[in-house]
Amino acid sequence: MKSNKYTLERYDEEFAVLLEKGNESHQELIDRSKLESYAKEGDILDVEWNSDGSFKEASVLQSETDARTKDVSALIEKLTNKKKEK
Template identity: 90%
Template sequence: MKSSKYTLDRYDEEFAVLVEKGNESHQELIERSKLESYAKEGDILDVEWNPDGSFKEASVLQEETDTRKKDVSDLIEKLKNKQ
């Protein structure tokens, strides 16, 4: 069973689009219904895969998500203040 970190990029119709951390060109599509009850766009997820490569489960890495959101917010503020 393999585990990887992904960012929930967006919900697109019936799918959740996950982007692999460290390899942003790699995306996975998961049925929206498997994540939408607890994961929001922008959340960082620890995703577990079955041996056959199918989705098993995911959990939100809340501390890492909060840190990333703060970093992005700080960067936006810094850019606003340069103008």
């Protein structure tokens, strides 16, 4: 059983598109119905895989998601303030 961190990048039709943390060029497609009841776009997930590589389960890493949301908000504010200064 293998576990990795992923960002839920988006829901695309019947799939959830996951990008691997640290290697965002690697993506996994999971049946949307397995995540949509508890995970939203932008959440960081700890995903467990079965030995055959199929999806087993995922949990939202709320503290990591909150920290990243805070960082992104701070960056947007900084960029907005720079634009106003010009």
